[in-house]
Amino acid sequence: MSSRRKKKMGVQQWSILLIAVLAVILAVNLLNFFSSLASYRRTYGYDFASFDECYRRGEYPEILRMYEKNLAGDRKTVYDVSEYAAAAAFYREAVYCRMYWEDGQTDKAEQARQKMKEYRDQITDQKRFGAELERIETQFLDGTGL
């Protein structure tokens, strides 16, 4: 009787152990599944350091694209890199301004100049961006009279 009792308890214990193992595997799989879902959304995310690195190298078109990728991937709430994007857009408008001016399309050049002002107003961190914006302005607008 005692051995039969022992045997029965054994089966129950094994069953509970099996259920526990299955539960642990299920929890791990669920964790993996949700992290895979989350990583799909994070595919195109860039962090603050990436923006700073690009800014240091003067790669403004890349900054703009990274910013748009983050926006499309809902990363705007994680890192505030809007001033980097404004600086990149400022650069783009400066390029267009010079481009239109050289082509003789002064009205379009003036429009680009206005946009440059708008983007400049969005930048508050003068310590980081001030000198660089001045440099861009000098580089593209010198001699245009705009």
Place this chain on the structure above:
Amino acid sequence: MNCRQCGAHLRIRDRFCPYCGAENLDARKHQEEMERYEKEFRRTKSRVLKRSRQFQGYTLILILIAVFAVCNVAVLLAEKNSYRIAEWMENSEVNRKQDTYRELLQVCESEGQYERMAELNLRLNLYQNETLREFQPVTEAAYYFAEAYACLMKLTDEHMEYGYETESDLLKRLGSRLEQFQEAVSPPTYARTEKGYEGTHREAMEDMKEKLELLIKTCAGVPEEEMEGFWSLSEHQRSVLIGRGLNADE
């Protein structure tokens, strides 16, 4: 039944003969059998009840194991297809917010925010939505425009670092992006929506084309006369032309 001693008629519950007093052996045997049956019945009943309780316990355990096993298989399958599930979820979201995305794309298109158009399309697979499919050609063109613009700026702006790419790499990439841009803005051949090449989409494409031409002229220094028939050149010829313009500038 009758008494074995006097032959009198006896009932089953009579333990002794009421006439001669002899013991009724059949009644005793009957009593013993009844007791044995009773005992066996009780034993069988308790065994059945015990088995039934055991069965209930095992059934519960088996059900639990089966549920966990099925859940595990389902989650494993879901994990293997997580990319598809995420895509499906995103497409459903795009379908729900298609009006918002349409407005956003229209604003980007009218204000010349081509980088945003390209990234939105890439990130959210907007072309999979039936009503947003008309934006596919212009967003595709916007992507190549942004790529070409980045290459041109890297080649022409001395303040920008080349990174790991050399000048010839960049020229090659620029040539390839211009070719892809040209393909993206070309009129439809077959199985492509014509709506995507008309109206505001066409205007945006023309604007991108004009900007690229002007950038090549003003930044890369390609002379006006050499820009004639620029879009009919091959990918390699375009790279060579821009490279020549850059070197002439230097």
